[in-house]
Amino acid sequence: MAKRVQKPPSSSRQRASAQAPASQATVERIARALERLAPSTPETPRFAAADAFSWHPDERRLVPVANVNRVEMSLLKGIDRMRDMLLENTERFARGLPANNALLWGARGMGKSSLVKAVHAAVNAAHARRKGSDGQLKLIEIHREDIESLPELMALMRGAPYRFIVFCDDLSFEAEDTSYKSLKAMLEGGIEGRPDNVVFYATSNRRHLMARDMMENERSTAINPGEAVEEKVSLSDRFGLWLGFHRCSQDEFLAMVDGYVAYYRIAHPRDKTHREALEWATTRGARSGRVAWQYVQDLAGRLGVKLQDKGRRADNR
Structure with missing residues (x-):
């Protein structure tokens, strides 16, 4: 009797068996990729971890900032009116009273952002003295592109x-x-509007937040020139508090230099300091x-003086 010859496994069965592990690996890779693409659940912020984020x-997510690059309020010279108005607005807000969004606009290097950070620190310190608890007012930095x-x-x-x-x-x-539309909706419009526990402070070199030549260009090419830039210009109207910063006088500039020199205890003849500072400003x-601070940095470096407590330095941006 002839023996039955056993047939080898079919090629299709072999291919299926070989492809199974590969297919499973592919599915797993796709699943991981989808997980990365899917929006993650926002991490609950630990606001008690810091005063700034x-x-x-x-x-x-919000990342805590342990050491804020800020300046002592007393070192901000020549902006007394703006300082007092922003400080009063922020104190009201910290107490739960009505307060305005603020736009600090004007000349470069005159302390706009330094004032915001200094006011935040001063109001928090005052709250701590009154209530015995720290950090009830949080500073949240958002970048322009975000x-x-x-x-x-x-x-x-x-x-x-x-x-x-x-x-x-x-x-x-x-x-x-x-992107200005997101800001405009947050400042005043939108269904939910701005939360009661949030106020928005911004600095800009432009009073209307867009360049004048761009405004004129849109007016000249629009069908209705009156409405061409109205939407963008009206964004600045959403800020109830406008604080203008202008170039400082020579006396104000020298007062800034004197303030830094005294604060960091730099021993240098006052008349020579003034002469050098004015020459420095002329070259710039x-x-x-900002220019006053840059001169003081140069002076301290030449004299071999270390500027201690750099967390309080005045960049005056």
């Missing part, structure tokens, strides 16, 4: 048992930029708090 929209993520940031702060200053430094918009083509 930086907003990272890609990670949808303005469109404001609704997500507002959602994290809404209902939190703290009060927040959302701060954007050097805010401005270009002609084709539409401007007198401002």
Whole structure:
């Protein structure tokens, strides 16, 4: 009797068996990729961890800032009126009273952002003296390019048992930029509006947050020139408090230099300091708090003096 010859496994069965592990690995890779693409659940902020935070929209989280680069209020010279108005507005807000969003606009280097950070520190310190607790007022920094993520940031702060200053430094918009709409909705419009525990402070070199030549260009090419830039210009109207910063006089500039020299205890003849500081300003083509600080840095370096407590230095941006 002839023996039955056993047939080898079919090639299709072999291919299926070999492809199974590969297919499973592919599915797992796809699943991991989808998890990375899917929006993650926002991390609940630990607001008690710090007094200041930086907003990272890609990670949808607030990163604590342990050491804020700020300056003592007493070192900000020549801006007394703006200082008093912003301080009063911030104190009211910290007490739960009505307060305005603030736009600090004007000359470069005159202490706009330094004032915001100094006021935040001063109000928190005053609250600590009265209440015996620290950090009830939080400073949240958002970068200009992240303005469109404001609704997500507002959602994290809404209902939190703290009060927040959302701060954007050097805010401005270009002609084709539409991200201003997110800011406009947060400041006044929108269904939910701005949370009661949030106020928005911004600094800008432009009073209307966009360049004058861009405004004129839109007016000249629009069908209705009167309405061409109205939407963008009206954004600045959403700030109830406008604080203008202008170039300082020679006396104010020298007062800034004297303030830094005294604060850091730099031993140097006053008349020589003034002469050098004015020469320094001439080479820079401007007198401002930033230029005064840069001269003091140079002076301290030449004299071999270390500027202690750099967390309080005055960059006056």
